Amino acid sequence: MNATERVIREQFDFWRRAPKAAFTAEAGKAYAVVGCGTSVHVSKTVAAIMCHQGFDARPVTGNEWTRRPHDAMAASIKPDVLAFSRSGESSELVRAAIASRKAGLHVTGFTCTIDSSLARESSRFVYAQTHAEEDIVMTSAASLLLLMGMRFAGLNFDIDAAAKTAETTMKAFDAKLGNVLGERSHFVFLGGGPLYGIACEAGLKLQEMSLSQTEAHHPLEYRHGPVSLIDKSSFVTMLYHPDTLAEESLLTEELRAKGAFVVGFGGPGDLSFDLPADALTRGLIVLPALQMLGERRAQARGIDSAVPRHLTKVVRTA
Numbered sequence: 001m002n003a004t005e006r007v008i009r010e011q012f013d014f015w016r017r018a019p020k021a022a023f024t025a026e027a028g029k030a031y032a033v034v035g036c037g038t039s040v041h042v043s044k045t046v047a048a049i050m051c052h053q054g055f056d057a058r059p060v061t062g063n064e065w066t067r068r069p070h071d072a073m074a075a076s077i078k079p080d081v082l083a084f085s086r087s088g089e090s091s092e093l094v095r096a097a098i099a100s101r102k103a104g105l106h107v108t109g110f111t112c113t114i115d116s117s118l119a120r121e122s123s124r125f126v127y128a129q130t131h132a133e134e135d136i137v138m139t140s141a142a143s144l145l146l147l148m149g150m151r152f153a154g155l156n157f158d159i160d161a162a163a164k165t166a167e168t169t170m171k172a173f174d175a176k177l178g179n180v181l182g183e184r185s186h187f188v189f190l191g192g193g194p195l196y197g198i199a200c201e202a203g204l205k206l207q208e209m210s211l212s213q214t215e216a217h218h219p220l221e222y223r224h225g226p227v228s229l230i231d232k233s234s235f236v237t238m239l240y241h242p243d244t245l246a247e248e249s250l251l252t253e254e255l256r257a258k259g260a261f262v263v264g265f266g267g268p269g270d271l272s273f274d275l276p277a278d279a280l281t282r283g284l285i286v287l288p289a290l291q292m293l294g295e296r297r298a299q300a301r302g303i304d305s306a307v308p309r310h311l312t313k314v315v316r317t318a
Contacts, residue, residue: 004139004209004305007131008170008291011140012163018128018144021151023108025050030079031057032072032100034065036093038138038204039084039145044197045283046082046149052194052280053153057082059197062092066099081107084149086130086141088116097121110148112141126152137209137305139291142201146284157281166285169273173263173289176271177296184235184261187297188226189216189290190248191239191283198283199239202290209294209305219248227258234260237293239286240267241279265289 001009025031031050035043043059050057056079060072065081073079081100085093088111097107098121109122112130119125126148130141147159187206191199196218203214217226219238230236236255240248245267252262252269265286266275273289275282298305 002304003133003135004137005292005295007134008139008288008295010131011143011288012167014128014130014140014144015147015159015163018147018159019126021148022126023124024152024154025053025055025057027054029055030073030077031055031082032065032069032079033057033059033082033084033149034062034093034096035059035084036062036090038142038201039086039090039093041197041201041204042084042142042145042149043082044200045146045194046084046153046197048194048197049150049155049280050153053155055153062090062096065096066092069103078105081105082110082149082152083107083118083122084110084145085116085118086112086138086145088113088118094118094121108152110145110152112144137205137294139205139288142291143284143287146287150280150284155280157278162281162285165276166288169265169275169285170288170292172273173271174292174296177293180261180263180271181235181297181300184233185212186229186231186234187212187214188222188234188236188260189214189239190219190222190236190251191216192218192220192241192244192248194280194283195239195241198287198290199237201287202237202293205291205294206297210297210301210303212297212301219244219251222251223254227255230255230258230260232259236260236262237290238262238264238267238269239282240264240275242266242277243279
């Protein structure tokens with residue numbers, strides 16, 4: 001077992017130790033939810049949850065927010081900025097925080113590194129400790145940033161129960177992976193609402209850990225062109241939203257008929273796993289299982305995910 005797998009397996013106690021929200025979103029404010037890499041997929045999920053909770057929130061990448069903020073949000077809107085970064089040192093994210101402060105905007109930083117540039121450049125920050133062995137591939141910290149964002153959005157749920165369900169789901173999925181990955185080489189992740197960001201993050205994890213080509217879509221958008229790629233090499237992960245279970249189940253039937261192997265989280269598939277009914281917490285619960293998919297695919301290809309090609313733990317640019 002390498003360090004990446006160990007961190008995935010041991011992340012749940014860090015969830016339980018993560019601090020409760022010291023402050024939460026405020027009614028009447030708009031929010032720009034900013035991140036880079038994994039953190040921008042966390043931002044997509046957090047923004048969707050915030051909108052569901054009644055707040056105006058829009059996800060945006062770090063450099064886009066620094067360079068083109070008014071393409072993401074009208075110039076007449078003066079949002080609070082939520083900045084997500086594991087290290088707090090990603091150049092694009094730190095620059096976004098600095099530019100926001102210079103523009104007179106309030107910045108809340110979310111990080112797993114308490115003594116960081118983001119912490120210093122934020123108006124206030126939220127911190128949760130991640131696993132000491134976590135290195136380049138972001139797993140435990142991704143879950144923790146998502147958890148912090150969910151709490152900021154005002155979600156109150158039993159973290160012990162969520163961690164237990166997540167660990168059980170991960171182990172059950174992992175026990176099946178050795179028998180189902182086979183020669184599949186085309187990986188698709190589908191999720192709607194707050195699960196779209198999770199689908200994007202699952203695709204990114206599989207890419208960087210195993211050097212595999214992946215794609216992520218909203219479920220019903222998959223019929224509009226991308227479905228042309230489906231064949232017997234396709235491995236599809238459907239992250240079911242309870243509101244759209246019937247239509248997503250129909251899509252699963254269509255993809256299976258075209259040759260795809262489908263894993264259904266929260267609904268039917270060749271492999272199927274039950275999830276809690278609450279769509280707003282499903283992303284956090286399923287994330288470790290999706291991280292394990294990346295690790296098992298890497299192992300199948302003889303790749304050490306602890307040293308992914310061309311990647312560094314922190315992206316620093318001039």
